[in-house]
Amino acid sequence: MAIASSKNILRRLSPIEExxxxxxxxxxxxxxxxxxxxxxxxPEALQSALTRLQQSxxxxxxxIRERNGxxxxxxxxxxxxxxxxxxxxxxxxx
Numbered sequence: 001m002a003i004a005s006s007k008n009i010l011r012r013l014s015p016i017e018e019x020x021x022x023x024x025x026x027x028x029x030x031x032x033x034x035x036x037x038x039x040x041x042x043p044e045a046l047q048s049a050l051t052r053l054q055q056s057x058x059x060x061x062x063x064i065r066e067r068n069g070x071x072x073x074x075x076x077x078x079x080x081x082x083x084x085x086x087x088x089x090x091x092x093x094x
Contacts (some may be wrong), residue, residue, distance in 0.1 A: 010058055010073040018071045019062050043086045050082040065087075 013021060041049070054060040061079035065072050 006076065008075040010062055012077055013064065013071040013073065021066075021071050045086065046086075047081075047084050050084055054079070054082050 018037045040046075057076055059073060060082065061076050062073040063076045063079075
């Protein structure tokens with residue numbers, strides 16, 4: 001299936017990815033990861049590592065576009081960096 005050529009197109013979504021994209025249109029979802037790190041790197045070092053990871057993996061700054069009923073991953077040249085929020089634990093319940 002031919003589409004308009006674009007240097008920013010990464011690849012077509014797999015059937016499972018496409019199903020999730022369709023579901024996300026009606027019921028948006030966000031993925032949050034919670035980590036408990038003891039004696040780990042500083043928040044600045046973690047953010048720097050996330051930035052390097054995003055720069056080396058194009059899918060981490062991609063968006064999904066639909067063209068003629070077909071879903072594609074497309075490089076977002078203005079992607080925001082992966083966000084990192086840190087919280088200090090006060091006790092075992094927080």
